[in-house]
Amino acid sequence: MSKLFIHTVLLFLLCKLSFSAQLYYMYSTDYKKDENDNYRFHYSNAFDNDEKTLWCFEHPPGGREEIILYFQKTIELKRITIRNGINPKVNKDIIAGGIKEIELIGEFSKNTIYLEEGLLSKTLALSPPIATNRLIISVSDVYNKESDLICVRDIQVHGSPDNLIPSSISKLFRQREHDSKFWGKWQGGTSEGSYEKFIFLGIEGNYSYIYLPFDPDLKGTKHNGTYRITGDELILNYKNELIRGRFEEIGSAKPKLVIEDDRFKGIYYFEP
Numbered sequence: 001m002s003k004l005f006i007h008t009v010l011l012f013l014l015c016k017l018s019f020s021a022q023l024y025y026m027y028s029t030d031y032k033k034d035e036n037d038n039y040r041f042h043y044s045n046a047f048d049n050d051e052k053t054l055w056c057f058e059h060p061p062g063g064r065e066e067i068i069l070y071f072q073k074t075i076e077l078k079r080i081t082i083r084n085g086i087n088p089k090v091n092k093d094i095i096a097g098g099i100k101e102i103e104l105i106g107e108f109s110k111n112t113i114y115l116e117e118g119l120l121s122k123t124l125a126l127s128p129p130i131a132t133n134r135l136i137i138s139v140s141d142v143y144n145k146e147s148d149l150i151c152v153r154d155i156q157v158h159g160s161p162d163n164l165i166p167s168s169i170s171k172l173f174r175q176r177e178h179d180s181k182f183w184g185k186w187q188g189g190t191s192e193g194s195y196e197k198f199i200f201l202g203i204e205g206n207y208s209y210i211y212l213p214f215d216p217d218l219k220g221t222k223h224n225g226t227y228r229i230t231g232d233e234l235i236l237n238y239k240n241e242l243i244r245g246r247f248e249e250i251g252s253a254k255p256k257l258v259i260e261d262d263r264f265k266g267i268y269y270f271e272p
Helices: 003-020 043-047 169-175
Strands: 023-028 055-057 065-084 099-105 110-114 121-142 150-160 184-189 195-201 206-213 221-230 233-238 241-248 256-259 266-270
Touching: 023 043, 023 195, 043 055, 043 150, 043 169, 065 099, 110 121, 121 150, 195 266
Parallel strands: none
Antiparallel strands: 023 065, 055 150, 065 121, 065 150, 099 110, 099 121, 184 195, 184 266, 195 206, 206 221, 221 233, 233 241, 241 256, 256 266
């Protein structure tokens, strides 16, 4: 086996690892719950490059549904493809309820994609690209607003690197269903304007802790590490030591994370 072949394989694996690590976590304002399969219409289905799976949601008049994507570092979104879906309840085409407008909202820019009625797919090249580490894909208008279910077959986002979201993302949500409800930003909030604390729990078992003091003369803290979840307990690896926290009121509108260790001490609320 040649050295060139080995180096090529290693380079490919490294590229795959760096690619899959781009997306930190994602969150959606809504998806249709199915009593037989919690992930049948889950928002992660929109990125799995499988047109048989759907992201479906109930769309009230004037409502907006969003998928928010968080990346570990700034990405450049250069091209996006939107594929409309079929309402599985009535088994008809796009007239049963399809996307008319989708907005792409980055840190400093907003682009709108218009899909003509009856059009199942549209690709938009972005010039200049959207540079951001937080991208919102927002459904701003739909056809047949009386339809009780709107579905998207697929969303493909390309830029730097090429495909910004791994096609295995839906499988990852299913495999780690217990953990997935904890993925996102937990905010320690502010105390009389004195500080801000955040813990970000990523989809690949990585976390970031950020402490920002209000006083500019005080030094802030940022730490990255790995974590695991056992039941309702969060275990953070901090410099080869373990910091433990517990999740409370998970089923409520304001779930919280309590950490009593002085290094990360605080009450954190889920803020997607």
